[in-house]
Amino acid sequence: MSNSSVLITPDNQQTVLQLDKINKVFNEGTPLANHVLHDVSLQVSRGELVALVGTSGSGKSTLLNVMGLLDLYSSGELRIQGHLTQGLSEQQRTQLRSESIGFVFQFHHLINAFSTIDNVLMPLMLRYGKPNQEQTEYAQYLLNEVGLANYAHIATNRLSGGQQQRVAIARALVSRPALILADEPTGNLDTQTADEVFDLFERFNVEHQCAIVIVTHDPRLSARCPRTIRLTDGRIVYDGASANLPNAFTKTV
Amino acid sequence: MSFFNAISRLRNSLWIEWRIAIRFLAESPLQTLLISVAISVGAAVIVFITALIMGLQINLINKTLGTQAHIRIEATQQHNNFSEFPEGKYVWTFENPRAQRLQTINNWQEVRDTLDQYSAFNTVSPLISGPAFATKGSARSSVALMGIDPKRYTGIINLEEYLTEGQFSIEASDILIGYQLAKDLGLRSGDKLRIDAGDNHQAVMNVAGIFELGVRELDSRYVYTSLKQAQTLLNLPGGITILEIKISDVFSAEYWAQRIQKLTGLYVQSWMESNGQLLNALNSQSMTTQIIRVFVAMSVIFGIASVLAVSVVQRTREIGILRAMGSSQQQILRVFLLQGGLLGLTGSLLGVLMGYTLIQIFNAIDTKLFVIELETSMMLSAIFIATLAGVLAAMVPARRAAKYDPAVAIRYV
Numbered sequence: 001m002s003n004s005s006v007l008i009t010p011d012n013q014q015t016v017l018q019l020d021k022i023n024k025v026f027n028e029g030t031p032l033a034n035h036v037l038h039d040v041s042l043q044v045s046r047g048e049l050v051a052l053v054g055t056s057g058s059g060k061s062t063l064l065n066v067m068g069l070l071d072l073y074s075s076g077e078l079r080i081q082g083h084l085t086q087g088l089s090e091q092q093r094t095q096l097r098s099e100s101i102g103f104v105f106q107f108h109h110l111i112n113a114f115s116t117i118d119n120v121l122m123p124l125m126l127r128y129g130k131p132n133q134e135q136t137e138y139a140q141y142l143l144n145e146v147g148l149a150n151y152a153h154i155a156t157n158r159l160s161g162g163q164q165q166r167v168a169i170a171r172a173l174v175s176r177p178a179l180i181l182a183d184e185p186t187g188n189l190d191t192q193t194a195d196e197v198f199d200l201f202e203r204f205n206v207e208h209q210c211a212i213v214i215v216t217h218d219p220r221l222s223a224r225c226p227r228t229i230r231l232t233d234g235r236i237v238y239d240g241a242s243a244n245l246p247n248a249f250t251k252t253v
Numbered sequence: 254m255s256f257f258n259a260i261s262r263l264r265n266s267l268w269i270e271w272r273i274a275i276r277f278l279a280e281s282p283l284q285t286l287l288i289s290v291a292i293s294v295g296a297a298v299i300v301f302i303t304a305l306i307m308g309l310q311i312n313l314i315n316k317t318l319g320t321q322a323h324i325r326i327e328a329t330q331q332h333n334n335f336s337e338f339p340e341g342k343y344v345w346t347f348e349n350p351r352a353q354r355l356q357t358i359n360n361w362q363e364v365r366d367t368l369d370q371y372s373a374f375n376t377v378s379p380l381i382s383g384p385a386f387a388t389k390g391s392a393r394s395s396v397a398l399m400g401i402d403p404k405r406y407t408g409i410i411n412l413e414e415y416l417t418e419g420q421f422s423i424e425a426s427d428i429l430i431g432y433q434l435a436k437d438l439g440l441r442s443g444d445k446l447r448i449d450a451g452d453n454h455q456a457v458m459n460v461a462g463i464f465e466l467g468v469r470e471l472d473s474r475y476v477y478t479s480l481k482q483a484q485t486l487l488n489l490p491g492g493i494t495i496l497e498i499k500i501s502d503v504f505s506a507e508y509w510a511q512r513i514q515k516l517t518g519l520y521v522q523s524w525m526e527s528n529g530q531l532l533n534a535l536n537s538q539s540m541t542t543q544i545i546r547v548f549v550a551m552s553v554i555f556g557i558a559s560v561l562a563v564s565v566v567q568r569t570r571e572i573g574i575l576r577a578m579g580s581s582q583q584q585i586l587r588v589f590l591l592q593g594g595l596l597g598l599t600g601s602l603l604g605v606l607m608g609y610t611l612i613q614i615f616n617a618i619d620t621k622l623f624v625i626e627l628e629t630s631m632m633l634s635a636i637f638i639a640t641l642a643g644v645l646a647a648m649v650p651a652r653r654a655a656k657y658d659p660a661v662a663i664r665y666v
Contacts, residue, residue, distance in 0.1 A: 091581055091583075109574045126580040127579055
């Protein structure tokens, strides 16, 4: 793939993510059809920090996968940085994903065969091959930022859960994406570590002005996000300031 | 070497794929080691068996063709001529086949000179051969009298090499006889021997040397003399009965035999025709080897494929992560193809080394039988083919890996 993007124009897109009446049906057209997302419409702008909440099975993860182009949607319109994703080839989807989106998963999902810094550099290496000095320095800078400066050349399976999650965050940031999608990033961390990891999200959100969508079960964390989107049975039932989230919802979480 | 240059160029253009492939292989060392050993055993068997059979065949051919020409040209056989009979009538004839008396090849000098111009022929040697009796005292033995042109005949059988006694000379009344005949008639070099070719053509000859060709039939019957002597004795002045040819590529003998037949109209026979049994044996040997090689190669390919299929399942989650990190389907495909190729490469390198060692051991144990040689080109082609087979074997698992749905793969535990 070439270094210059064919998909992203370098203008200041304020709307990073735009969903319009997105539907997702698994096993479409078969008796096992399962309608997971119903007419989901939302917008995420540059620099926003959004919590995506809902009970298990409400479709949060599916929605996140659709936003991240990991999964196809059945109908509707999805734009990433203004680009319509309808009808893109697998290769174009991959390129758009690698240029615009960073992922953080619940089980940190590092590749144990590689060292910490190589894990951070992975999105760049997959795109450009052997990393140059500037890329390596940036990865090292990100490791400093997440407090793992001295762990660069250590195998990732020797790190603790919290440390691994911080590596995953550094990795999500290395390609300077406009959007970070995090699926239960603090799901298997203790409260204190979870807070530390969330601090990082907040900091990078402000410093790098990237939009962040976090799927979480933890009401304390969602309360720290300025905006909350709530899904029930694949429908958005609340989208607004976290502070105004009706009590009825917070209780059931 | 350009082979390794190509590898290093491949490494640079597929930097990250190469790196991931190597790390994946290194991360499960036991699995990698086991399949490499399995591949190397297969490659060693193929290399060893190929070299063994090749050595055996070369040995057999050399032994058989060492004492005979590759192509023999004789005068056309004599046959009865019938007068033409009127059309529409049936003629019932009773035919006695003609006796084949010795007859010369017409214009043999011209034929010889024409054939000399072909670069495919190493030697074209005239020969006059006919039956005679050899007598010493009251002992008598039937022999084949062979009149040769000594310079040219060296290219067919280098008699000097086979001499066990005396010296190579067929000038004047000198003859060379086989050691079996010498034994039968109690002769040593320097002794006299009477040759009787019938029709009162006889002469007392001088045994100049005794040879041993290692073929009993030849050692008990061949008596070599000069062309002139033989022509006189066999009453065929100036004539020869056979033109013998040696060619560089022994397996093209049949092709050339047919060409010469068309060119000269003479009776031409290649060694392949006169040694049908040998050729048959060689062919079935080659076929057997081929079958063994195919089956061994198949088991190696399936071995690589199954190990990679397991590896793809083991790596499902990592494949999902790589896809989410922006790797393309083609990159994933190449990672697994490379793993297959690398397994084939290392396995076959080890295997060729093992095959080489086996051959050295074989040669050291029994040098009397025959020596196997391992050609560099064969080793290189074994490595090349094994690497290619590795890539091919990886095709199915690699395609599966590339087709994984990243959203599903990433949740795989």
